[in-house]
Amino acid sequence: MDIIVCLKQVVDPELPQTEFAIEPATGRQVREGRPLVISTYDENALEVALQLKDRGGGKVTVLTLGPQAVISDAFRLALAMGADEMVVVDDPRGPDRLGGEKAAILAAAIRRIGRFDLVLTGCESADWTERVVAPVLAEALSAACVTFVSRVEAADGTLMVRRMADEGFHRVEVRLPAVLSVASDESNRPRLPKLKDILAAKRKPVHVWPVADMPAAPGDLAAGVEVREVVIPQRTTRCEFLEGESAEQAAALAQRLRDLKLL
Amino acid sequence: MPGICVVATVPDAAAIPSSLELVGGARALDASHGAGVSAVLMGTGPGLREATDELHRHGVATVYRCAHPLLTSGQVDAFLLATEQVLRAATPQVVLIRADTVGRELAPRLAVRLGAALVTECVELAAENGAIVARRQTYGGRALATLVVTRRPAVLSVKPHSLEVPEPAPVPGRVEDVAVSIDADTLPARVCEVLREEAEVGLDDAQVVVSGGRGVGGPEGFALLKELAAVLGGAVGASRPPADEGWVPISWQIGQTGKTVRPALYIAVAISGATQHVAGMSGSRTIVAINRDPNAPIFSVAHLGIVGDYRAIVPPLVARIKELKGP
Amino acid sequence: MAPTREVFWNIPRLGVVIMYLLAFAAVAVCGYGVYQHYRTWRRGKPASRLTPVGPRLRAVVVHVLAHGRLLADRVAGIYHAALFWGFVFLFAGTLVVFVHQDLGLRIMQGPFYLYFQSAALDLMGLAAAVGVAAALVVRYGLGSPRLRRGILSDALVLWLFEGILVTGFLVEGLRIAGTRDPWGPWSPVGYGISGLIDAAAISEATIRLGHAGLWWLHFLLAMVFIAYIPFSKLFHLVLAPANVYLQPLVNPAAPGRIDFDKAERFGAAALGDLTWKDLFDLDVCTECGRCTAVCPATATGKPLSPMHVILDLREEMKRTGTGAAPGRVLAGDVIAPEALWACTTCMACMEACPVFIEHVPKIVEMRRHLVMEVAQMPDTMEDALRSLEARTHPFRGAGISRAAWAEGLAVKKLPRGDRAEWLLWVGCAAALHERNHATLRALVRVLDAAGMDVAILGDEETCTGDPARQMGNEYLFQTFARQNIETLDRYGVRKIVTLCPHCYNTFRHAYPELGGHYEVWHHTQVLARLVDEGRLALTGSAAATITFHDPCYLGRHNGEYDAPRHILQALPGARTREMAQSRQKSFCCGAGGGLYWMEDRTGQRINHVRTDHAVATGAEIVATACPFCTLMLEDGVKARGTSIRPMDVAELLERSLRGEHH
Structure with a gap:
């Protein structure tokens, strides 16, 4: 099976709140000086791809969009884990684009890669959490689509997948070609690369394609959508204590949770 | 011609109040549009009639009703076909979809098919000089983004429980039953089984x-x-x-x-x-x-x-x- | 007539011939056995351990002749010394007979015969017999927790030795009685026995018969002993002194460096991936159990016993011989990975081993195989390594600023263009953990008060790579090391003071191999020197009872036990108390070997147990000199709900400097 895995580079989402900053003028997240990592679920998607390859053979290509200068080194990890090739769509604006726009560029890149049976993405990115790339790619590539997939089994020209759902799980039979977005599961904890694979990864092919070479695809969902501002909600640094008897405290807390739309 | 259409599904009774959250959002947007609110109601069984009444009672003028045995739990491809068919004919300006298991997959795909603008997982919606101002969380809830949608049509998905269920505002409703033909064999992804677990919500994904x-x-x-x-x-x-x-x-x-x-x-x-x-x-x-x-x-x-x-x-x-x- | 004795009294010529034939056979069997072992050792990779001769010989004097480490266990040390020296004397006596009889150099006569060959040998033989008896009593009578019972070979060896000694005395007594030896009283034990024989009025024929029988028994036991040497723990007679000589003189904890440009295998998958010295080690072990008795992992119920690591490897070596039988994978088939991951690399085992077996480097070599070849390790350790790669430190969820602690302090920063004589290497465990910020601030204030010219690297500092190294990812370690050396050299850094003993150890021992040569001091060493030179006005009373916890990487790894104690003693009013396990015998805090990043779930937590040790002294403060120890003890104190306070030596010093009362 030929599999393409889309990986996104994000600012380490595990940094403490104090290190999280937004440039007020542009609404961009401050990336400078912060470690960049592969977005959480994307590594799970890669692991699913590698497991499918381990079982049934084929080829795994990783695809990413972003400024090539900062991307290629960090993403050697994906090659070390077992991906065969890497395609970087060099796009200095990459981190600032909305999901729909990114998906259109990725779809163009996938068409240029050519053959594929399966495209995998993380179920959501650690930054904008739009959850749109997989469904949009599926439409753009005329492929089947299932999101929030926690397990995948190949079965005779189709896939049997397990989708996380509000009411539990769905077992879904999917035809190929398909685009799946992958959620974390104990079965897809990203593997630790072996040293020989880390060393071998240095010789694996990395293709860098300028974003300008990607033919503008129709269906850019982000056109006509503009980010006005991104703000960090003002946080009262001091804890607000709820006073009274236990029952009063409990009632006050419940009310506050409701006011905060947390119920 | 209705300006705002909400997508409502009736796989089970619990879905009705949550669809009503969308109606609240649609009414808020509609007040400035003055174009009326419609709904695509999809599902199977007797719940459909009840749901239709609820929608009318909450101010939905037109209900496009699709009944089909495949319009059930998690059959996104079926919902997509039905919604697409209705909306191509109804051509609403704005489509609101609940970002649940089905909606989070349905909304982007529908947007592509309709050539619409898309914003997902909104927690607040407002109209402003003909544009829609949507708020959504970003960076794992650390920041709040405000987006302005000027293009039409637009598909917006709304995070469950983020909008209030509105007070009833009954309107003389209209129902349009739409016949959809869906062949199970042509669906690229088909739900074979629903494992209803009183889901031990995983720590990783819990809100x-x-x-x-x-x-x-x-x-x-x-x-x-x-x-x-x-x-x-x-x-x-x-x-x-x-x-x-x-x-x-x-x-x-x-x-x-x-x-x-x-x-x-x-x-x-x-x-x-x-x-x-x-x-x-x-x-x-x-x-x-x-x-x-x-x-x-x-x-x-x-x-x-x-x-x-x-x-x-x-x-x-x-x-x-x-x-x-x-x- | 000069005092001497007939060597082969009562033994016919034919008997002597048979004796020589049998002796030759015994030596041949022994030689064959040694050769077999030699062939198995040769399976190992090269290691150079023969020079320098001076310090190695000195070690042999201290630890073999003077029984240095053996005497750490008083009782066992003394009885071992008795049987050791008894054996040495008797062996020398046998050589004297050989020279006298076979080489024809008549040395066994005159005063030498009386003082040495008779009196000294008799008394030393008695000492040996008493020593062996004591060993039997301790092992089988009283029962020692570290000594195993029920192993045939252990009993056989002791009884064989005792048998040779007792038959030797009986033969001597019969000879004295039978020959009416005028010099008999010079051999007090034999003379005493002859007195008993005289008293029993045994006929001369019976004496001759008894003498002949016992003589042959004595001789045969001795030959069995010789032949048995390479096939039993008796082998340590030869190997132990050799192993003391071959010990690692510097940086004993670290396995060999890997040259990644040339290496094809990383770490030890099979026996052949260890060095010949590692394989030699396996045969040296006498199963005394001292290593396991001091191991913090064993003590807290973890699946690791250092002795069994050695024994299981030895079993594998025996099974595969010279390599004809297919070898098994060491980490997994021979040693459970859980055992390897339970090691804190604290060096307690190696410090306790009287024959200088190197447990820790073998464990790390096997970890290297697990991490670099198989890519299997505990999840939480894996997360730490991933973090190291992505964030240049192993602490997930920590901030990015390595200089946040220095806010409000005028600390020089090299990247800002400042220059200084010293670089303060902060270390991740201090820079990124709020608890240790107080330590850093205290240290900087003290250094400043003493007028030391110090700068930091700020955000250009990264991990030294040490956690990766201890966990077995030598490749990642070298990547960090090279990058750090490049940074340090770019700023022309020559003198480094580190807060963390792990960084200190790494700079001191690991970086030079990769081309990074610096003068490295641990902060307690610098502070002790400042105290000595009177550059600190310690005015505040530190009236408190303090116990000091020795960090493994400062103490056992680098031999620094005195500097921190020296500082504590200089604190006005401070009273110090030692824990039962301190200095060389210190008990790990549980964080070493990368185990800070492993969830310690089996049995008790090591840091909780160590906290109990500190509490048992009745001290109010447990002083440390390592940011990891501080964190582990803080955690232990919380868990145990006690009031003892973990504080770094630098913090205590700074309080006294500020004149603050505790």
């Missing part, structure tokens, strides 16, 4: 985490926490000591050597707030701490604090939350 520390005192205390998590639709976690003591599974541990979580709501019960624990939860949007010790470091990261014994606080809290959430 609410109720977490206990050494002060919980033992496994019995965690049963209480589980109850609280259940009414909030969340998961239970722990700091290191309860995991060490074997009161809870190791997989529940949150902190530097355990899991990192960033839910919308984190309730720390009887947790002192050691750095090792805080490292795993400080990204949570709202942090509530319940602790007997007013000087516990957890209060320095918490937004809301209660000084007291959790045993006296959690039971009335569970009861009160149940009341507020209604039947």
